[in-house]
Amino acid sequence: MGSLGSDNIAELETNGSAFPLNPLEPEEFRRQGHLVIDFLADYYQNIHKYPVRSQVEPGYLKKILPESAPNQPESIETILSDITDHIILGITHWQSPNYFAYFPSSGSTAGFLGEMLSTGFNAVCFNWMSSPAATELEMIVTDWLGKLLALPEKFLFSGGGGGVLQGTTCEAILCTLTAARDRVLNKIGKDQISRLVVYGSDQTHCALQKAAQIAGIHPANFRAVTTFKSDMFGLNPEELQKVVSADVAAGLVPLYLCPTVGTTSSTAVDQLPGLCSVAAEHGMWVHVDAAYAGSACICPEFRHYIDGVEGATSFSFNAHKWFFTNLDCCCLWVQEPQALVNALSTNPEYLRNKATESQKVVDYKDWQIALSRRFRAMKLWMVMRSYGVANLRNFLRGHVRMAKLFEGLVSSDKRFEIVVPRNFAMVCFWLNPKKDRTGSGLDRVNELNRRLLEEVNSSGRMYMTHAVIGGEYVIRFAVGATLTEEKHVRCAWKAVREHAEALLGEHKRLQ
Amino acid sequence: MGSLGSDNIAELETNGSAFPLNPLEPEEFRRQGHLVIDFLADYYQNIHKYPVRSQVEPGYLKKILPESAPNQPESIETILSDITDHIILGITHWQSPNYFAYFPSSGSTAGFLGEMLSTGFNAVCFNWMSSPAATELEMIVTDWLGKLLALPEKFLFSGGGGGVLQGTTCEAILCTLTAARDRVLNKIGKDQISRLVVYGSDQTHCALQKAAQIAGIHPANFRAVTTFKSDMFGLNPEELQKVVSADVAAGLVPLYLCPTVGTTSSTAVDQLPGLCSVAAEHGMWVHVDAAYAGSACICPEFRHYIDGVEGATSFSFNAHKWFFTNLDCCCLWVQEPQALVNALSTNPEYLRNKATESQKVVDYKDWQIALSRRFRAMKLWMVMRSYGVANLRNFLRGHVRMAKLFEGLVSSDKRFEIVVPRNFAMVCFWLNPKKDRTGSGLDRVNELNRRLLEEVNSSGRMYMTHAVIGGEYVIRFAVGATLTEEKHVRCAWKAVREHAEALLGEHKRLQ
Numbered sequence A, B: 001m002g003s004l005g006s007d008n009i010a011e012l013e014t015n016g017s018a019f020p021l022n023p024l025e026p027e028e029f030r031r032q033g034h035l036v037i038d039f040l041a042d043y044y045q046n047i048h049k050y051p052v053r054s055q056v057e058p059g060y061l062k063k064i065l066p067e068s069a070p071n072q073p074e075s076i077e078t079i080l081s082d083i084t085d086h087i088i089l090g091i092t093h094w095q096s097p098n099y100f101a102y103f104p105s106s107g108s109t110a111g112f113l114g115e116m117l118s119t120g121f122n123a124v125c126f127n128w129m130s131s132p133a134a135t136e137l138e139m140i141v142t143d144w145l146g147k148l149l150a151l152p153e154k155f156l157f158s159g160g161g162g163g164v165l166q167g168t169t170c171e172a173i174l175c176t177l178t179a180a181r182d183r184v185l186n187k188i189g190k191d192q193i194s195r196l197v198v199y200g201s202d203q204t205h206c207a208l209q210k211a212a213q214i215a216g217i218h219p220a221n222f223r224a225v226t227t228f229k230s231d232m233f234g235l236n237p238e239e240l241q242k243v244v245s246a247d248v249a250a251g252l253v254p255l256y257l258c259p260t261v262g263t264t265s266s267t268a269v270d271q272l273p274g275l276c277s278v279a280a281e282h283g284m285w286v287h288v289d290a291a292y293a294g295s296a297c298i299c300p301e302f303r304h305y306i307d308g309v310e311g312a313t314s315f316s317f318n319a320h321k322w323f324f325t326n327l328d329c330c331c332l333w334v335q336e337p338q339a340l341v342n343a344l345s346t347n348p349e350y351l352r353n354k355a356t357e358s359q360k361v362v363d364y365k366d367w368q369i370a371l372s373r374r375f376r377a378m379k380l381w382m383v384m385r386s387y388g389v390a391n392l393r394n395f396l397r398g399h400v401r402m403a404k405l406f407e408g409l410v411s412s413d414k415r416f417e418i419v420v421p422r423n424f425a426m427v428c429f430w431l432n433p434k435k436d437r438t439g440s441g442l443d444r445v446n447e448l449n450r451r452l453l454e455e456v457n458s459s460g461r462m463y464m465t466h467a468v469i470g471g472e473y474v475i476r477f478a479v480g481a482t483l484t485e486e487k488h489v490r491c492a493w494k495a496v497r498e499h500a501e502a503l504l505g506e507h508k509r510l511q
Helices: A006-015 A026-049 A076-090 A109-121 A132-148 A169-188 A190-195 A206-214 A237-249 A272-281 A337-344 A354-358 A377-411 A439-459 A486-510 B006-015 B026-049 B076-090 B109-121 B132-148 B169-188 B190-195 B206-214 B237-249 B272-281 B293-298 B300-306 B337-344 B354-358 B377-411 B439-459 B486-510
Strands: A162-166 A196-201 A222-225 A253-257 A285-289 A314-318 A330-334 A416-420 A426-431 A465-469 A472-478 B162-166 B196-201 B222-225 B253-257 B285-289 B314-318 B330-334 B416-420 B426-431 B465-469 B472-478
Touching (some): A026 B026, A026 B109, A076 B132, A076 B377, A109 A377, A109 B026, A109 B109, A132 A330, A132 A377, A162 A169, A169 A190, A169 A196, A169 A206, A169 A253, A169 A285, A169 A314, A169 A330, A169 A337, A190 A196, A190 B190, A196 A206, A206 A222, A206 B337, A222 A237, A237 A253, A237 A272, A253 A272, A330 A337, A377 A426, A377 A472, A377 A486, A377 B076, A416 A472, A426 A439, A426 A486, A439 A486, B109 B377, B132 B162, B132 B330, B132 B377, B162 B169, B169 B190, B169 B206, B169 B253, B169 B285, B169 B314, B169 B330, B169 B337, B190 B196, B196 B206, B206 B222, B222 B237, B237 B253, B237 B272, B253 B272, B272 B285, B293 B300, B293 B314, B293 B377, B330 B337, B377 B416, B377 B426, B377 B472, B377 B486, B416 B472, B426 B439, B439 B465, B439 B486
Parallel strands (some): A196 A222, A196 A253, A253 A285, B196 B253, B253 B285, B285 B314
Antiparallel strands (some): A162 A330, A314 A330, A416 A426, A426 A472, A465 A472, B314 B330, B426 B472
16 A cells, blocks of 8 residues: 555665755755846846747757656756756747737736745635635735726625636636526526527637637537727627627527627727627626736726726736736636636535635635635735836836837838727737738738748747738737837837838849 | 827836836846745745644734725835735645645745746747747656656657646646547537536545536536445446446436546545446546646556556646645646647637647647646756656655654554545544444544544644545545654644543543
8 A cells, every 4th residue: 555665764764854855945945046036137137138039940849858857856057057058049038128929928026026925835725714815815906906997896895796816818708607607507407508609709819719618608609790990890789789689589598798808919999888788688797808908997098998897797807918917817806706606616525614614705716717726816916016006007108108109100101001090008010012902912911911020020139929800911019028118119110120121122123 | 099198208208217117127126036035935944833724814814904005116125024924824834844734735946946937937838939948848847747657658749648737637627528528529419518427436526526517517417426435435436337327328428537546535546447447338538637646656656556547538636736846737648639629729810820830839728728828847847857756756755654654653542543544645534532433423523523623723733624534524634745854743643632632631521
């Protein structure tokens, strides 16, 4: 039964206390911890020197690393030197000031330190008892943040709702969708799952479709309602109404609507009030996904983008996107926590405890997919305290200001165009010297921009990504990396222009 | 459209570069980082002084903290002082050497530093392109670890399978269950979901039931097959066969079996070979959950506990439980990655890239629930390299040795009993001076142990938790906190005995 041979015990007893060190011996922890802090501080000092998008080829690392784990220990110095030599060139530097791809992940010192503390305490915070401070701080910071966003009282603990920190928006959507699903199935019967319909737009993040797949929604019942350029690719309530009515007429049950504030492709904003009205008519759960743009709504001048959120059932945004909180931290607020608990709770004997039975505490394990959970509130608390609300607003405004600067630079060059209006800190543009918009002209422009983007990214000078909106291949320039300053934006524009000129010159020579 | 008033711009420009500092300014990062390393090293130095289980009352923190986020920044010194004064007393100290509750989470310096590096790079590693090193290192370390466990070649990348790092076992089960579900529904029709049945035992972790709920399995189709003391609470293949046959006769479709190696209540081991045979007859997906005990199987003398894993479809264990890797890190291996990808992939235009299209890379977003993912491979790599396989084995053996020591101490006191045989580093015992086993005698013993446990935990000297196995309320003594040494185990036994004697004395006085 797994007993130790006497040889093993002898070995342990001989080497026991002196060697190897306990793997959490405090003074060795301190020594190595300081080394890694210096390593990372140096990394940030030099980060602008690295190609932003990694330039390695698939399989590069397998050629370098051994095929098996080492039998004997290696020093932290050796490992850090391997990171410098082999890992860093395989990293796409999301913290580079020249990173403008996807939506940036705006790390910060406070976000990093919050994660360190959470990782250092290493508490597994599934219920209140497992670490009361983790649960209570999470309730406090989600209320703090809810107030900053001027969320309706019903989403705060003080108003009968509440907030929870999840890993990602995907999880937030899956949890709320599961809650919505079970709420309806409890009424119409558990075997009616194939009648439930989920709605987003053709601009909604793929997280919605994936959550619907996982939650067992029939694939034929996922609706990506078409959006139009005339609506700036926001979901139009009338279009939604048409689709919903057809489903109802076909005997299906509208379940869940996920409007977006700040879509991934173009930061489009779905019009919440009209959409919530349509959803309300049919008793649908409305989850507002403000993954990227939610942060901006702590600034009074941007708050209007979530006007109408009072008609929603839940709301989420990613603090790890644009709120200076290192990955991962998705903030979710729900109007009716009990709906989550009904769908997601489990109460095995081995987790029973007096605090839970007193019903005076929140057990967050019942608000999420996993049982185990990290002490994520620590980093959000540190971010809000270390910077303060006034600075956080100004940081966000600084990013918006830099995006406006880039937008101005693009607009001043007649060979380029802004493709959709800018809402936040992301600019969608393309190179289109002849203003082609249709047929083979459009194909050529799309190809031109595909090449332009690839050449800029391959240069390593900066990193941007693309979207296809209404058939047009646009380049997305997203400001949000914490270290980005105005000079980086100006350099980025210079790089774009230089590569464009080289491409256009080549085209001319070929003609 | 979210434009800045000229006042805001003026404010930014005035304060701009000097104050506030950029939130990722390297020298300030360095200064604060060193402070927090010292804070945590001091915490580990003093951790044995804190009550292990937090002694606060529900709502304690709300009374202390302000109702809103601060408008102005606060210094790291202030925040750390608040953590000392207000947070630490609300933490249940999972890293305490006197922590013996649930399954401990064995953090380590290497695990912590790995998380620091991952958090510092702060890359969002959803696909290969987003940080090639993160994907490639994950493939390498899961192969390393798979080899250490002597997993069948079919679970390694070299054998056509592959490993992935998830957050928790709950996620690993949900992902594999979704893959299994869709594989079957693709054959029998998407509207047949209500016919699918999921199997575990009455000892299986609640993660299975939760995953089944989320994946839309009909609640009536979740089977917790009864286990028996005569099987040491392991799932008996014959019992499974009976239940499965009845389901098949009723027109249901057996889908997914989750045997456990090392159950939460008592570290029972389900007998894989027989269970896999039953599952194979019915084409079921077999996921082996070795969340806790998987780590031990890197020691040759424990490897036999997963004999038969070659009959399984997937296998997982939590490196954050007993493999010195800070939370969170669940290692999942699958025989057929394509089944995960078929169920979980999404391919929106904005994520398209040349590497993905080359089909030469793995995009781990399609192996898990969420799109975003942390660079978790870093910490597992650092743990394996920093300690080396020989030491890792000895650390685990040391924990087993200490559990054996405790077992011996309990056995030497006739008032106590070992309730189920010890398999790994967890001892299930109770105080039962009169050897009561039935009727009101059993009730009294159960109540006695409930009180004993509560009094020990309330003392703050140590922390254990309980389980109810076969109607018996047992105390679980789980060795696994990294800092635990033999002296802590001896002290723990002393504490248990003292509290037991006080309780028994009180009983006598009352009689």
